[in-house]
Amino acid sequence: MPAALGAFKAVRAMPDDRSMRCTPAREPLFNAPWTVVALVMALLATHLLRLVSGIDPGRFALTREDLANQDWPPLISYMFVHANWAHVGLNSAFTLAFGAPVARSLGVGWRGALTFFGFFLVCGIIAALGYAGLLALDPGDVDGWALVGASGAASGLMGAAARLIEGRGRVGSIRGRVVIGMTMAWIAINAIFGLSGLTPGAGDAPVAWQAHIIGFAAGLLLITPAVWIAKGSRTDHE
Numbered sequence: 001m002p003a004a005l006g007a008f009k010a011v012r013a014m015p016d017d018r019s020m021r022c023t024p025a026r027e028p029l030f031n032a033p034w035t036v037v038a039l040v041m042a043l044l045a046t047h048l049l050r051l052v053s054g055i056d057p058g059r060f061a062l063t064r065e066d067l068a069n070q071d072w073p074p075l076i077s078y079m080f081v082h083a084n085w086a087h088v089g090l091n092s093a094f095t096l097a098f099g100a101p102v103a104r105s106l107g108v109g110w111r112g113a114l115t116f117f118g119f120f121l122v123c124g125i126i127a128a129l130g131y132a133g134l135l136a137l138d139p140g141d142v143d144g145w146a147l148v149g150a151s152g153a154a155s156g157l158m159g160a161a162a163r164l165i166e167g168r169g170r171v172g173s174i175r176g177r178v179v180i181g182m183t184m185a186w187i188a189i190n191a192i193f194g195l196s197g198l199t200p201g202a203g204d205a206p207v208a209w210q211a212h213i214i215g216f217a218a219g220l221l222l223i224t225p226a227v228w229i230a231k232g233s234r235t236d237h238e
Helices: 034-053 062-070 074-080 085-106 110-136 151-166 176-196 210-233
Strands: none
Touching: 034 074, 034 085, 034 110, 062 110, 074 110, 085 110, 085 151, 085 210, 110 151, 110 210, 151 176, 151 210, 176 210
């Protein structure tokens, strides 16, 4: 966070009037919107609770069988269970970094907060369903899969942040340079994960890189209606 830097002009106070003395305002060290902080705390707290209780992460993971049986709760619970501290830490960092501009754009009142949390969950759900759909098209995928982690939802925040960065706080064009650059970079990074088998923060489990890209795309597209829901007729976009 940039610190406020500037030259302070000297103020000459009257000897009998100390109230005229000037002291520089202090910039807070941490000013992320409370909605983002609450979400990050939820990710960390649920991981700690799972470790303390000794619950296996597979209990809350999303699987092919869950979708086949129309068992919908795992579509939410999978985002709040992680393989290890590195996994949850990485997702929390992404959520904090890219969720902050999204939360500021949506607002921190009750309407903006509900929209922000809903946006996060919807991006995660779309990422999971897209991931499941792609794997269903692969005839060689007979071993099944289990999806855990908030990376798909966090990628949605990243996609939304790209539009906001493009528009300098407003919803910018999806064809803007910043949006295209961040999109291509995210696709390239995840393609490397898929081709190389690298699994940063996920232990020995493969990275669901397809869910990352799908979540990012969901964030790119859904930020416009999200801002409209949060602010109604005050929506400001390009």
